[in-house]
Amino acid sequence: MEHIELLRFITSGSVDDGKSTLIGRLLHDSKSIFEDQLNAIEHTTRRRGIEGIDLSLLTDGLQAEREQGITIDVAYRYFATPKRKFIIADTPGHEQYTRNMVTGASTANLAIILIDARRGVLTQTKRHAYLASLVGIPHLVVAVNKMDLVGYSREVFESIMAEFHDFAAKLGLANIIPIPMSALVGDNVVERGNSMPWYEGETLMSVLENIEIDHDINTEDFRFPVQWVCKWGDFRGYMGRIESGSIMVGDEVAILPSGRTTKIREISTYDGPLIEAVAPQSVTLLLEDEIDISRGDMIVKAGNLPQLDKQFEAMLCWLADEPLDMQRRYLIKHATKTARIAFSSIDYRVNVNTLEKETGQDALSMNDIAKIGFKVQQALASDSYAKNRATGSFILIDEATNNTVAAGMMT
Amino acid sequence: MGNLQAFHKKLDHLDILESEAIHIMREVAAECSNPALLFSGGKDSIVLLRLAEKAFRPAKFPFPLLHIDTGHNFPEVIYFRNKRALELGERLVVSSMEDSIRQKRVILKHPGQSRNAFQSITLLDAIAEHRFDACIGGARRDEEKARAKERIFSFRDEFGQWDPKNQRPELWDLYNARVHPGENIRVFPISNWTEMDVWQYIAREQLEIPNIYFAHKRQVIRRGNSLVPVSDLVAPLDGEKVEEISVRFRTVGDMTCTCPVESSASTYDEIINETAVTRITERGATRMDDQTSEASMELRKKEGYF
């Protein structure tokens, strides 16, 4: 079998920018739509009194959403080309759905931000760009859509991109790939079309298929949160997934939080032992010395330690309906460790439309993003999110309701 | 670094999906007090078993296998189910719909009626009886519209219900498996796999599967676009013709509503080739029950279905 890579991306745009049409186009032109799905869409299109097929119906989700005519949640879609398999996190663009975008973005290699060429950079565009930078999506495509409605004008495209770049510079966003397109007609989605000969860049599909993603995971710092200790007869192995970096038999490792050191005796898998393993492989590590290790501990290389601390600062996105209540008990889940926390400060709240920092806040409600300080009951081994997505991210759980109430990124 | 990159290149999409699924299984084992793995003998749950071996060997699985037996199973699949559990040396719990029918928890309109929709009742009974707090299942997001928004750790309330508006946000690979007594989590380690990925993985791992997944001669009746298999439970109606043709199953479920597709594939590679060119979705081709309305799967899930 040929080697197929996996790329996860997210699409965001305001309502009616053409997100569903674009996804429909990608699925359709990559031949990922099945006949029965097409039939169902045709049927629905006809029932709504429209001729032809409306590709945006393909991504229509739940009954409740169809009734309200809006999407309310992240949906995942799949397609493949001979080069790559793709997972799309399809997130709705409504004002109130910051949390959905953060959710979809958390695992994405790439984000597509849609702009309607007639409307240009909107407040919502800025919000999407800010969220992409907050969640640290490695690659960003800015798709200026509906170019057919502005006469495929190069000037329109370039002036929109100039404005976008200005804003992006403030966010420190790099790796921006601008593409002028018409999702409806198909220009620069999968096929180039003949309408924009002035555009010399790649089509969207070409970007998706070829962009380099090997370095989207941190390959430098070995981090292995212990998930499960396997004791079976004489066998004692530490099971988990390598979240970043790599490890070899014989490497000297430290166990955190205890700080004890030992060496890797064996890297065991069901398919046999390995000499070396890399992120994101799931493996079982056997150590030279018998050390007391349990779930929640982290195995790292002795010469490359994360920060070990109880006091943290982080950017927090509040996800729950019920607002933050400083009196309640919240748990942090960070890597494989769960512990109780206490908030120490809300430094400021970010106005996601203006990027202004609003100080003097003592509450957070759904979709708020804030810089906070907190203390954890036990020391956590972590890295800054900018350095390591896996060991810099966490969620907060309300101990009374068990709901996931916030997502955090350590600064 | 040079070395590492060379190695890195070797992880393909199946390696990454596999590792993700192993990680999910280990999270369930660690965070839930009494999980079970739903094993039907079908291809998706066969993949789950291999993933569980990869996650937990050399030890035994930290959960039993659970089968919701509708009594409408293909005999080849039941044979395979028993054989596989025995080979693995793992405990198999069978909860039978016949019991639910006897206890009048399930009331059928007629004996030949499809039992798919009632699986939820027997499943919820099994969860209550054995006090399972998590059930690992082989559902995939590519299967059906209502599944596209399913979480990997999907919360169900004390009535076993899935409320699409009340799902926990799921970020990064940080799963929240916490439940109160009586509540339940369904966990789908192969959420991100497609039908193609499953077949490629089965081929790569050389997994044994029930023989009805390969092309074989079978008596069928053509009804609409479906080929309905003739069995003890399904006989031709007046005027219907029985044909014997070469078919294989893409899914195996309730015998009365699971249809095969025409096929000549007798090896994994031939199945993969057919999968690559098929123009009909897995459910569209094979499940009469989900064709009834656009929202039928969604409704069943709300009632407690996987």
Ligand SMILES: Nc1nc2c(ncn2[C@@H]2O[C@H](COP(=O)(O)OP(=O)(O)O)[C@@H](O)[C@H]2O)c(=O)[nH]1
């Ligand atoms: N002319 C033109 N119309 C488009 C284009 N892309 C989308 N549309 C139309 O814009 C409307 C909104 O598109 P839709 O995909 O539903 O937007 P969404 O809300 O972002 O998912 C629909 O009527 C589409 O047909 C385009 O490139 N050109």
